[in-house]
Amino acid sequence: MGADTQKAIFEAAKSLIETKGFSAMTLRQLAAEVGLQPGSIYRYFESKDALLQALMNQHMLSLLESWNKVEGKGEDEDEDEDPVSRLRAFVAFHIRYHIERRADVIIAxxxxxxxxxxxxxxxVTKRSHYEANLRAILAEGVKAGVFPQVDLEVAAYAxxxxLTGVCFWYRSDGRLSIxxxxxxxxxxxxxxxxx
Amino acid sequence: MGADTQKAIFEAAKSLIETKGFSAMTLRQLAAEVGLQPGSIYRYFESKDALLQALMNQHMLSLLESWNKVEGKGEDEDEDEDPVSRLRAFVAFHIRYHIERRADVIIAxxxxxxxxxxxxxxxVTKRSHYEANLRAILAEGVKAGVFPQVDLEVAAYAxxxxLTGVCFWYRSDGRLSIxxxxxxxxxxxxxxxxx
Structure with missing residues (x-):
């Protein structure tokens, strides 16, 4: 029950923060959304800040884990390991992952x-770990002579x-498919x- | 005096919104920053929302005007009018303009x-007018056969x-110059x- 309630608080908080912003959300509203007494929220999070931190932390950990799975899958298939294929896979993964988690992207x-x-x-450290995956792909391409020299840090940020920008204009009923x-x-x- | 005070309110508001967020900023704090009585702010803006709207509006109008000047300058020089040069100019303009106006970018x-x-x-309409400049450069390049076919809308967003992303990590004391x-x-x- 505790885990379910925590999950319900997470989902309700994401939706409130996405719509109203973190600063405008009150724990009273959040408690009402999940059918709890205002004071009961504190059984799950010691403060509003701790809740925001938990939300962002979960988002980054889940992102890192999901990318590791995508990369792991290709390990037995040599044709997936060249830098161009890996970069294409990163682009597809990043867009698809974030489009499905618009609230997390907006909050992050x-x-x-x-x-x-x-x-x-x-x-920021977790984010940097994720970005390091992209920098590694770019570095590998440069080393293999497939990509010309580029500033890896700036290229990864750019x-x-x-890719994340897609979340801010994408609509499921839009002109183009994902x-x-x-x-x-x-x-x-x-x-x-x-x- | 009125225009100076309005400008002072703008600058103080930008700085407060950049640091604390719009929702957390109060008109009382803003008035204190510029040395006004709380009620006097209403002589300049009828509401907190109207102030935010004026800030964003000013940012977009000034962006459009500045780009028009950049484009205008090249009109007499044929060598500046090919799509590649125009695209390079757009990239340089967009980064330089926004890096110097970090608060506006964060607010927008x-x-x-x-x-x-x-x-x-x-x-959003003003933003779209600005984006139309980039779409036009891309379209011209495609038409001239310099750029291959690309979805103009998605490419412009991307x-x-x-380019705007630079504002979120750039530091004036960082490793690279602008x-x-x-x-x-x-x-x-x-x-x-x-x-």
């Missing part, structure tokens, strides 16, 4: 400043910003506009 | 949801997200990772 991007310094440092959007981004990341 | 990106629907629609950062992005936008 818009509420980072609401976190205390220590909590923020922790989220690619991730481009697959088509992924294809445009794979092409842009790999070949740029000039092609 | 993080507080859009705090605007009422009508205000938001107006900002490029702008990539010029170096611009160069990496011009290369990524034009040639992608494969080069």
């Amino acid at each position: 991007n818009l509420e980072l400043r609401a976190l205390g310094d220590d909590y923020r440092a922790d989220v 690619i991730i910003a481009m 697959d088509e959007i992924i294809e445009v981004h794979q092409k842009l990341v790999l070949q740029g506009v000039v092609g | 990106n993080l507080e859009l949801r705090a605007l009422g629907d009508d205000y938001r629609a107006d900002v 490029i702008i997200a990539m 010029d170096e950062i611009i160069e990496v992005h011009q290369k990524l936008v034009l040639q992608g990772v494969v080069g």
Whole structure:
């Protein structure tokens, strides 16, 4: 029961923060959403800040774990291990993963400043671990001579910003399917506009 | 005096919103920052929402105007008018303009949801006018056969997200100069990772 309630609090909090913003959300509203007495929320989170930190932490851990699974899958198949294929896989993974978790993306991007310094440092470190995967793919490509020299840090930031940006305009009833959007981004990341 | 006070309110509001968020900022704090009685703020803005709308509106108008000046400058020089040069100029302009206006970028990106629907629609329309400049450059390149076919709308969103992303990690005491950062992005936008 405890785990279910915690999950219900998470989901309700995500939805409230996505719509109203973290600062405008009160624990009283959150408790009402999940049918708890206001004071009972504290059995699950010691403060509103701790709740935000737990939400962001969970999002980053789950992102890291999911990417590790995608990378792990290709280990037995040699044709999936060249840098171009890995980069294409990263683009597809990142867009698909984040499009399905719009609330998490909005919270991670818009509420980072609401976190205390220590909590923020922790989220930034986890984010950096995730970005390191992309930097490693780029470095491998440069080393193999498939990609020309590029500043790995800036390139990784730029690619991730481009891919995450999809969440801010994508609509499930829009003109293009997720697959088509992924294809445009794979092409842009790999070949740029000039092609 | 009125215009100076209004400007002081703008600057103080930007700084408060950047640090604390719009929802957490009170008009009382804002008035204190600029040395006004709380009630006097209403001589300049009829509500907190109207202030946010004015800030975003000013940011978008000034962005559009600044880009028009950049484009205008090249009109007499034929060598600046090919799509590749125009795209390179757009990349440099967008990064440079936004890096110098970090507070505006944070507000425009993080507080859009705090605007009422009508205000938001107006900002989104202005943003779309700005994006249309990039789409036009891309379309011209495709038409001229310099750029291969690409979805103009998605490509414009992707490029702008990539470029604006710089504001979220750039530090003036960082490893790379603005010029170096611009160069990496011009290369990524034009040639992608494969080069």
